[in-house]
Amino acid sequence: MIAKKMVKYVEGSSVTRAMFEEGKKMAAKYGAENVYDFSLGNPSVEPPVAVKNAICEILEKEAPCYVHGYMNNSGYETVRSAIAASLNKRFGTSFGEQNILMTVGAAGGLNVVLKTLLDPEDEVIAFAPYFGEYNNYVANFDGKMVVVSPNPPTFQPDVAEFESKITPKTKAVIVNNPNNPTGVVYREETIRAMAEVMERKQKEYGTAIYLIADEPYRELAYDGVTVPYLTKYYDNTIVGYSYSKSLSLPGERIGYLVIPDEVDDFENVICAANVANRILGFVNAPSLMQLAVAKCLEEQTDVAAYDTNRKMLLDALTEYGYEVVKPEGAFYLWVKTMEEDDTAFVARAKEYNLLVVPGSSFMCPGYVRIAYCVDPEMIKRSLPAFEKLAQSYQ
Amino acid sequence: MIAKKMVKYVEGSSVTRAMFEEGKKMAAKYGAENVYDFSLGNPSVEPPVAVKNAICEILEKEAPCYVHGYMNNSGYETVRSAIAASLNKRFGTSFGEQNILMTVGAAGGLNVVLKTLLDPEDEVIAFAPYFGEYNNYVANFDGKMVVVSPNPPTFQPDVAEFESKITPKTKAVIVNNPNNPTGVVYREETIRAMAEVMERKQKEYGTAIYLIADEPYRELAYDGVTVPYLTKYYDNTIVGYSYSKSLSLPGERIGYLVIPDEVDDFENVICAANVANRILGFVNAPSLMQLAVAKCLEEQTDVAAYDTNRKMLLDALTEYGYEVVKPEGAFYLWVKTMEEDDTAFVARAKEYNLLVVPGSSFMCPGYVRIAYCVDPEMIKRSLPAFEKLAQSYQ
Structure with missing residues (x-):
């Protein structure tokens, strides 16, 4: 009786549930x-x-009907102004409140952008490996996903293949930087090359190609590496951001879109995005959390803690003979499996x-x-298991 | 450059914006x-x-990574159990946590249900007048809206016309009780008659017809009127609820779906709804607010305050010669316009x-x-204006 489109998801979902159940059984069996x-x-x-303090201060000082009430679907003007000012200070941009749309996390923001832009059969390009949910978000609006192949060992986007995959139907390109799942940070020269290709193809086809920068991991960068702010390299860039990682608030569903004045058809895009936010059922980003994050724009998560984990795992796995991509951002390690079939390796x-x-989940x-992004003690306890797993392949 | 589907929304949106701007100009001109x-x-x-107290207590006592972290896409199990128990106590139902899916407000919940159920061209029936956003939610999934005509003066659903509009393509029926915009509460006998029709048509066509009960106004009922709990009258009922009105938290986007064990294809429906909540970009209902509302299930909004407003407006407008539908629920008064063209009357x-x-917005x-749902002092100040408006038609 459910929608035909949903049947495959239900099948996939039962696999995940089985894994989850097995995990619980393992915990019960082995501790x-x-x-x-x-x-x-x-x-x-x-x-x-500061997040807790901000929430308490807001509840103490502000009128409850303001804190918990409806506002413009784009979010509180004061919050959007504060975020714009903070971005301008950090990245030398010149956004105003009109460029910021508060969203239900980055996932909500991406759906809003895709609803805004995609006609059925429009193509969206992503670079493997990428977050598998992109496939679902694009399918929500009957778009067609076009995948640029993985580019080991650096996993920087393959710009030549990217160019070959752009067609007159290409409406958007999604990049996730720092990258989930590789931990790689796309380099400034890669971004410049991609921008040059898109500019050229836009002219060639007389189309607009929107670059969607999905940036929940922006603040998680190591070794002093710089994460380029993409609106500065390509006018037609829309940024999706989330506080899930930077303030450790993934359950709260709070983030924003940046839609710069410079994007093609700006007035219509911002207006349609605002409507999309409403009619997709988000209505607006959660109100109290909007006000809370606006008070925490200078706060930082404890990147050093993730960095400690990163080094511990990277050093140990390298020592055990794993081929590991050194991550410069996010909180993931991307490891070559010791047999071809990654699902067999996972088993x-x-x-x-x-x-x-398994990497298959990321194409x-x-x-x-x-x-x-786990307890460092668990990493320590796990190392002998990683070692034995490697030995089992020798 | 925006999606073709979005163009009409942008046009509509500029009308709304113009109205809003005019409102601001009026305030500047007249005070x-x-x-x-x-x-x-x-x-x-x-x-x-109690909402504020609950939030503060949670922030004080619970671990931050629990309060603000990811949980099952359906919501915290403890929250879902508490809501199920509360419903069972109030309505004599027998729901468990497996029947509750926490959502980003009722709007999020409705989109989740429609994504779960609708194939393109599937029909969804609604009873005019109804909340205009239903049209957009159904269009999100390429469903077809089928409208049952308004039934003045009671505005109870016209059951005979309803029956005539059910076809083999009818996948869902939306009722909103108490009703926005009329304030009417659908009677138990109406509900029974509708249930009987749907049961019969399901058998006749060999289909499943899901009744979607959109209930954000459930707790706003006056004069001791009872609002029937629809799962008790028809097995294939899914309830959408929101705390926007009952706890005055519209900006927080917190609500839930009830998907009873008895609905057709329950296992697939609940699983698909859970996936839909994720892939539509909601991921999960805001975490802190889930925990907060679970502590406020026995709380009530100040219905008496709305009732005072209701009586004041109803009495005055009736005295001035308006034809008013006496509302028994929600916080809306539904008034016949003194000329045929409601947009001219609004002007x-x-x-x-x-x-x-204008009623046209509600079909x-x-x-x-x-x-x-306004300051009673504003109502008092406005009464002479309503009187003059009526006089202008004499």
């Missing part, structure tokens, strides 16, 4: 402390205490109580993703 | 206290103080600084909606 779950991107670092890892995600078989 | 805005359904009653009302919404021309 929770002896099962090493590296599958989830749920921040292990607590939100800065064997489970025999050692290690839970990791890139032959790898696994290890989320290191 | 804000001399402009009487009855256009918005934004609760004027403050949230119960004339504006000359008296009265802002009301029912010839009426206007007056939202009385």
Whole structure:
């Protein structure tokens, strides 16, 4: 009786549920402390205490009907102004409140952008490996996903293949920087090359190609690496942001879109995005959390904690003989599997109580993703298991 | 450059924006206290103080990564259990946590249900007048809206016409009780008659017809009237609920769906709804607010305050010669316009600084909606304007 489009999701969902149930069984059998779950991107670092203080201060000082009431579907003007000013200070941009649309997390923001832009059969390009949900978001609006192949060992986008995949139907390009699942940060020269290609193709086809920058991991960068702010390289850029990782608030569903004045058809895009936010059923981003994040724009998560985890896993896995992509951002380690079939590798890892995600989930078989946003003690306890898993392939 | 589907929304949106700008100009010209805005359904009653206390207690006692972190896409199990228990106590139902799916408000919930059920061209029946956003929600999934005509003066659904409009393509029926915009509460006998028709048509066509009960106004009922709980009358009922009105939290986007064990294809429906909640970009209902409302299930909004407003407007407008539907629920007054063209009537009302919404917005021309969730002092100040408007038609 459910929609035909939903049937495949229900089938996929039962696989996930089976894995989850198996994880629970493993925990019951071996003890929770002896099962090493590296599958989830749920921040292990607590939100800065400033978040709690901000919420309490708002509840204490502001009128409840203001704090919990409807506002413009785009969000509170004061919040949008504060975010614009903060971005301008950090990146030398010149956004105003009219460029900021508060969203129900980055996932909400991406759906708003795609609803705004996509006609059926319009093409959206993404670079493998990428977050598998993009496929679903694009399918929501009957768009067609076009995948640029993985580019090992650097996993920087392959600009030549990218160019070859742009057609007159290309409406949008999604980049996720720093990248989930590889942890790679796309370089400024890569971004420049991509921008040059898109400019050229826009002229050639007389179309608009929107670059969607999905940036929930922006603040998680290591070794002093710089994450380019994409609106500065390509006019037709829309940024999707979330506080899920930077303030450890993934359950709160709070983020924003930046739609710069410079994008093609700006007036219509911003207006349609505002309507899309409403009619998709978001209506507006959660009100109290909008006000709270606006008070925490200078706060930072404890990147050093993730960095410690990163180094510990990277050093150990390299020592055990794994081929690991050195991550410069996000909180994922991207590891080549020791046999071709990544799902078989994931199954064997489970025999050692290690839970990791197969690269196939990110359109890139032959790898696994290890989320290191976990308790460092669990990493320490897990290392012998990683070692034994490697030895089992020798 | 925007999606073709979005063009009409952008056009509609500029009309709304123009109205809003005109409202601001009026306030500047005549003074804000001399402009009487009855256009918005934004609760004027403050949230119960228990909401603030609950939030503070949660922030004080619970671990931040639990309060603000990811949980199952359906919501916290403890929250869903508490809501199920509360419903069971109030309505004699027997729901468990497996029947509750926490959503980003009722609007989010309705989109989740429609994504779950609708194939393109599937038909969804609604009873005019109804909340215009239903058209957009159904269009999101390429469904076809089928409208049952308004049934004055009671505005109870016309069951005979309803039956005539059910076809083998009818996938869902939306009822909103108490009703926005009429304030009418659908009677138990109407519900029974509708259920009997749907049961019969399901058998005749061998289909499943899902009744979607949109119930954000459930707790706003006056004169001791009972609002039937629809799962008790028809097995294939899915309830959409929101705390926007009952706890005055419209900006927080917090609500839930009830999907009873008895609905056709339950296992697939609940699983698909859970996936739909994720892939539409909601991911999960805002986490802190889930925990907060679970602590406020016994709280009530100040219905008496709305009732005072209701009586004041109803009595005055009746005295001035308006034909008013006596509302038994929600916070809207549904008034016959004194000329056939409701948009002309709305324009004339504006000359008296009265802002009301034309019935055409609710698929029912010839009426206007007056939202009385406002400061009672504004109602008092506005009465002479309503009187003059009526006199202008004599």
